[in-house]
Amino acid sequence: MDLDAYVLAHRAHWLRLEELTSQRRLDGAQNDELVDLYQRVATHLSVVRTSAPDAALIAYLSSILAKARLRTVGTRSTTWRSVAGFFTDRFPAALYRLRWWWLATLAGNVVVTAVMMWWLLQHPAVEQSLLSPAEIDQLVRHDFENYYSEYAASHFAAQVWVNNAWVAALCIALGVLGAPVIYxxxxxxxxxxxxxxxxxxxxxxxHFWGLISPHGLLELTAVFVAGGAGLRLFWSWIAPGDRTRAQSMAREGRTAGTIALGLVVVLFISGIIEAFVTPSGLPTEARVGIGIVAELAFFAYVFVVGRGAVARGHTGDIDASLLEDRVATQA
Incomplete structure (x- = not known):
């Protein structure tokens, strides 16, 4: 292909697209023209890449397209529609796609906890080596319950949220190494x-289960989800499948980032329950019931909303069109 002739034939379209993207306001006809030119120039970019690759021209066209896309879709990351889409499509799809990883993590941790509690109950000497009789008495009679009412509820909710979010973030951030997540x-x-x-x-x-269950069900599930996402990230470079290791890690890393963002809200909800419901004067059955409802709502969110999102083609990864624009811009 004669690149100079191609540029001469289509340069007017490129300049017009540049002109439209630089204008502050567009009327209906101009918006339609912008969309039409965006599609044309995207085709031009594809032709240049395959037939006569020129780095400078590719960068120029990619830049125009990136700006035009922002004009056609708006500032997606800052709109309420984008936020709603995150929680109806991307986040639940990520949870559903990685369900076997975090469900296995949840089940494994429940089994380990049960075995450890059984073993500790069968070996009372271990308990005595960990705490003195006076410390045990203080824990049983005062410290465990006072923990939930020591601070003002709002302050305690923030403290719990930050702590749990940090643990979940560490599970995901260190997931690529595998062992730190298990630790x-x-x-x-x-x-x-x-x-x-x-x-x-x-x-x-x-007393113990009555205080730990209202918030602990959702809170621990969120931590196990983070652990499962971290372990999936680790496995992405151990067994990348039909992708390269870099591609596999990039995809699972983006999905793990999606889960990390969504868990901020899940842990915020568990923190609210821990601060306002757990130490409340409600009957134990009511407090535990609230915790069970929150847990069931989370599973319904994953297996109803998440399954629907996956059926619509979402994976928890960044939208493919955004990735294409990013790659084109970087080119």
């Missing part, structure tokens, strides 16, 4: 098993 999850359930076994041994099992 973080083990530390989490070990503390639960130790305190649970101590409370159970001293006839406070009902």
């Amino acid at each position: 973080l999850l083990f530390q989490n359930v070990a503390n639960l098993a130790i305190i649970g076994s101590i409370m159970t041994r001293h006839d406070h099992a009902g």
